[in-house]
Amino acid sequence: MNTAEAGQPPLLQEILADLNLFFSHFYAQSSRDIPCPSGFVMHPESSLGSGGQVLFQEQEDGVDLGLRFGCHLVDAFLQGQIGDHELGVVAEEVSHFRLIAEAAERESTLSPLDLEVWGEIDRFITLLVWPSWSKLAAQTAVSAERSVGPLCETLFSERGFDRVNASDLHLYFKAESLALKHIQRAFPNGWSDNSTPAFHDLQQARRYFSGVQQLLAVRGVSARLILEGSGQEDAWAA
Numbered sequence: 001m002n003t004a005e006a007g008q009p010p011l012l013q014e015i016l017a018d019l020n021l022f023f024s025h026f027y028a029q030s031s032r033d034i035p036c037p038s039g040f041v042m043h044p045e046s047s048l049g050s051g052g053q054v055l056f057q058e059q060e061d062g063v064d065l066g067l068r069f070g071c072h073l074v075d076a077f078l079q080g081q082i083g084d085h086e087l088g089v090v091a092e093e094v095s096h097f098r099l100i101a102e103a104a105e106r107e108s109t110l111s112p113l114d115l116e117v118w119g120e121i122d123r124f125i126t127l128l129v130w131p132s133w134s135k136l137a138a139q140t141a142v143s144a145e146r147s148v149g150p151l152c153e154t155l156f157s158e159r160g161f162d163r164v165n166a167s168d169l170h171l172y173f174k175a176e177s178l179a180l181k182h183i184q185r186a187f188p189n190g191w192s193d194n195s196t197p198a199f200h201d202l203q204q205a206r207r208y209f210s211g212v213q214q215l216l217a218v219r220g221v222s223a224r225l226i227l228e229g230s231g232q233e234d235a236w237a238a
Contacts, residue, residue: 009077011139012069012090013038018136019094019126025133026125027210035065037097042066044074050085052093056100063104067093082140084154088123091130095122116175117182121209124155124183129202148183149191156180182212 016038024034042055048070055066069089076086096115103110128151131137131144156176186205190197197205 008041009074011080011082011136012074012077013041015077015082015087015090015136016041016067016094018134019091019130020098022126022130022133023094023098023122026129026206027213028206034098034101037067037094040065040067040097042068044069044071046071049073050076050089052089054093054096054100058104063100065097065101067097069093080139082142084127084142087130087140087142088127088155091126092119092123095119112171113175113178116171117178118213120155120175120179121182124151124179125205125209127151127155128197145196147190147194147196148187150194152180152183182209 017036020034020036020038023029045053045068048068050070050072052067052069052073055068057064073086073089076082096119099110099115099118127142128146128148131140131142131146137144156179184191186208187197187201189201
């Protein structure tokens, strides 16, 4: 269901569409298989503040989808004040949107942990790679010169969950921990200096994440046993 609302900031709409193309490019997917999230943005919600959410409802013939962002975040796009936080929130919601749309298309199961782990990975990939990939980055305050170690320190050590229910905190902390472990596997080099990743480092990371994403999408394996050494073969622990 297309739930787009009129009056959305043009730059927000453009970045949503651009991130959808960016993820398809990075993971070597066909963008034609996934609807553009810019056509599913709903009216801002004040209770979300500077955050966002994907709304979905299962129907007999598929899933109805919608994207909603907080009023503070929408205001930041209207004023052109787009930094790491704003871009990261949008990237994470695009990630959720894509994963839910793919699961609905394949009629496969999807756990909350699957969504959150991949959302964290996509947030990291966006801040690391997108600014040097997209012309739209020039309209933001996001740096195009990032290194893996310091970016992970910022994303996974300094983030709070003020708007998260206490009952959900374990899920988010678990997702961050697992995402960081996969980032460490994808980028085995560059943790002890401030240099930007070399081309071959990015290509290696693309192969790693593309492989994991393909296994998750094709096999529909739950991420519940990720990296826990249970002895059960798991897509996330590939």
